[in-house]
Amino acid sequence: MNHSSLLRPLFRCAIRCLSVCLSLSLWAVTEPELHFGKPDFTLLEEANQIDQIYARKGLIVTDPEITGYVESVGNKLLANQPPLENVTFKFRVIRDPVVNAFALPNGSVYVTSGLIARLQNEAQLAGVLSHEITHVSRRHGYLHNRDMRKKMVVIDIFQGAAAVGGAMAQGAANASNAAMSAAQSAALLKQELVGMSLQAAGQLGQAVMVASIFGYSREQEREADDSGIGRMMKAGYDPHAIPQALGLLDEHLEYEPIITFYRDHPKISDRIAETTKLADAPPASVFATFSESDYLAKFAPVIVYNIRADLSSRRERTALARTKRLLAWNPDDLSYQILMADCYRSLGAKSPEPNTEELTRHGVAEDRKLYFQHTEAEEQHTLRSKADGQAQLKLNRQSAEQTYLSVISKDPSKFEAYLGLGFLYEEEDRKAEAAQQYQQFLKVAPSDNYQRLRIQRRSENLQKSLSSAPTF
Amino acid sequence: MRCFRVSASLALVVVVFVIAAFASHKNENLYYVSSKLASADEAIHSVCVVPGEMQLTKLGMKGKEGMEKESEEWANALQRIVESHLKAAQVEVVSSAISPDQLDANPDAQQLVLQVQKSYDGVAAQLEKHPKDIKKDRFSLGDEVAILPCSAKSDALVFFHAEGDVLTGGKKAFALLVKTVQEANLRISFVDAKTGDVLALIRIQREGDRFEKNPEKAYGKALDREFKKIKIGGYTAVAKKK
Numbered sequence: 001m002n003h004s005s006l007l008r009p010l011f012r013c014a015i016r017c018l019s020v021c022l023s024l025s026l027w028a029v030t031e032p033e034l035h036f037g038k039p040d041f042t043l044l045e046e047a048n049q050i051d052q053i054y055a056r057k058g059l060i061v062t063d064p065e066i067t068g069y070v071e072s073v074g075n076k077l078l079a080n081q082p083p084l085e086n087v088t089f090k091f092r093v094i095r096d097p098v099v100n101a102f103a104l105p106n107g108s109v110y111v112t113s114g115l116i117a118r119l120q121n122e123a124q125l126a127g128v129l130s131h132e133i134t135h136v137s138r139r140h141g142y143l144h145n146r147d148m149r150k151k152m153v154v155i156d157i158f159q160g161a162a163a164v165g166g167a168m169a170q171g172a173a174n175a176s177n178a179a180m181s182a183a184q185s186a187a188l189l190k191q192e193l194v195g196m197s198l199q200a201a202g203q204l205g206q207a208v209m210v211a212s213i214f215g216y217s218r219e220q221e222r223e224a225d226d227s228g229i230g231r232m233m234k235a236g237y238d239p240h241a242i243p244q245a246l247g248l249l250d251e252h253l254e255y256e257p258i259i260t261f262y263r264d265h266p267k268i269s270d271r272i273a274e275t276t277k278l279a280d281a282p283p284a285s286v287f288a289t290f291s292e293s294d295y296l297a298k299f300a301p302v303i304v305y306n307i308r309a310d311l312s313s314r315r316e317r318t319a320l321a322r323t324k325r326l327l328a329w330n331p332d333d334l335s336y337q338i339l340m341a342d343c344y345r346s347l348g349a350k351s352p353e354p355n356t357e358e359l360t361r362h363g364v365a366e367d368r369k370l371y372f373q374h375t376e377a378e379e380q381h382t383l384r385s386k387a388d389g390q391a392q393l394k395l396n397r398q399s400a401e402q403t404y405l406s407v408i409s410k411d412p413s414k415f416e417a418y419l420g421l422g423f424l425y426e427e428e429d430r431k432a433e434a435a436q437q438y439q440q441f442l443k444v445a446p447s448d449n450y451q452r453l454r455i456q457r458r459s460e461n462l463q464k465s466l467s468s469a470p471t472f
Numbered sequence: 473m474r475c476f477r478v479s480a481s482l483a484l485v486v487v488v489f490v491i492a493a494f495a496s497h498k499n500e501n502l503y504y505v506s507s508k509l510a511s512a513d514e515a516i517h518s519v520c521v522v523p524g525e526m527q528l529t530k531l532g533m534k535g536k537e538g539m540e541k542e543s544e545e546w547a548n549a550l551q552r553i554v555e556s557h558l559k560a561a562q563v564e565v566v567s568s569a570i571s572p573d574q575l576d577a578n579p580d581a582q583q584l585v586l587q588v589q590k591s592y593d594g595v596a597a598q599l600e601k602h603p604k605d606i607k608k609d610r611f612s613l614g615d616e617v618a619i620l621p622c623s624a625k626s627d628a629l630v631f632f633h634a635e636g637d638v639l640t641g642g643k644k645a646f647a648l649l650v651k652t653v654q655e656a657n658l659r660i661s662f663v664d665a666k667t668g669d670v671l672a673l674i675r676i677q678r679e680g681d682r683f684e685k686n687p688e689k690a691y692g693k694a695l696d697r698e699f700k701k702i703k704i705g706g707y708t709a710v711a712k713k714k
Contacts, residue, residue, distance in 0.1 A: 042537055049540045058582035152535040450584060454618035
């Protein structure tokens, strides 16, 4: 063995270490120093109030195992973070089916149950958290607030001048358009169907707070992506998890009433390309790997909650996709099977996946129309009026019925299956069978089950209509 | 003489602005009733009040700011006023065990309330856009509302929402130039406690500063009038079910 063959691996290793150190030093930008003024303290106070509102409304997931896990991932990312004035980092999961994550200026980082249900492993979660930590450490909330306040004064002056001058109004409007985007986001809260976290935050007036949930400026978001990659590497996570997570979010199963930063801003494909380029700089082999099954084992209760929330928010396709994922991980779990049957029943005349026409611009516009102009019942009625809608309805109902019956045959104590089957039969106008399933539910379900009153009423109504029906 | 003309025209401009600003103040009450309630097929003699969403916002020259403490006081005052005027209309307000304090101690009940509030939010956008469709019985939360324990003892669930903008001193002065008004909107929805159908919606808009300083004076009479119009409690033709 000659000297050169001995030295070569050592040399390679040294180069590799040097490249990692160089990359890390590139990201090690010092945090900007912020001298707190009155508006900053007001914003800080509002951020603390939002935390309280979320807690008071029961929106925060309080399961200690889940909270502890998210905290541990967040704290790993904070290992080299110098203390920041007026910041206490907290990492929480919030009950909201909208796919999003956001950070408040006081250091509270929230990941929605919708996003948790979408991610695949711990590294991807770390990617999301490291992005949000950067928003806090670089004081994006405060900077955005100061910027907004200046713009608001300019807007007021222009409005005043326009009121006097009349003709200046158009110019003023153009000048203020950019500044108004956050305010428009706040206005959106009052008009459209939005996520629980956004609604609760929208109760506080600060448009900047709403902006911090919807997303900051392009530059600030890019900075958070870049810095997030550095932070992940320092904590030992593979930075490729960031583009992977972004790729997962580019999903179009149904119409989304809210497009948060995580779905659109800047265009997700650009962000995937940029973050992949940055993540490619260091060698991937030095990072630990994280499995999907470990992730699902930790977050299954949150995902189940989110599937239920999706079902009550007209996102049946998303609910079904997430349920299938849980079933692929644990096919024998009967509660997941019941959940899948519920998804098929809720789909009604809707197909489990969008067809090619729905993905076109016209299709998306049609979906939007159905979503905003029609109630859920009216949307189903429209779909059922078409032949393919009828066929789909039949298929979905068959899938639901078979799954419910299969669960009952395996475990007759699963009262949720009787409930679903009762609903299904009632929808199909199979009154006697529906009444029988409701009776079975009332027999098997615990005495304190919150659905009892509802089912008792349904059962009584069915009995009445059956006894009053003419017999031949 | 010329100086007098200039100052006179300036004074005139100011007077016009002031008059325009005051003349634009309007208080509005609207109500929408479903056919079931209008035809007395359904009657509301008892209600369960779901925790409301109420918020005051400070509107200044540099944008909006929250008013958490004032909002809480306002919310408590509004809740008391709505409940007392419901009682005055001979509507029984069922003790619901879902007041905010009670919910803090009962996370399970809190999740049920959240679920029902979410159902309401699901129809709220369309309800706000097309309130006249209430008459056509278009909106329903579904019989899932029965998951709230208080729905067993009540004819209707009451959801109420209110938002108010409070202008700062600077903004008030500026409001003379640019039409910015201090206003608050109160919306009260009555939802059938059994079927989840939206039975009635009342909207009360108030401008000026009375809604914050003296909510009873701002809303009291309007609530009595609207409750009478939608025919609930003592105003309904249908006798209380036993």
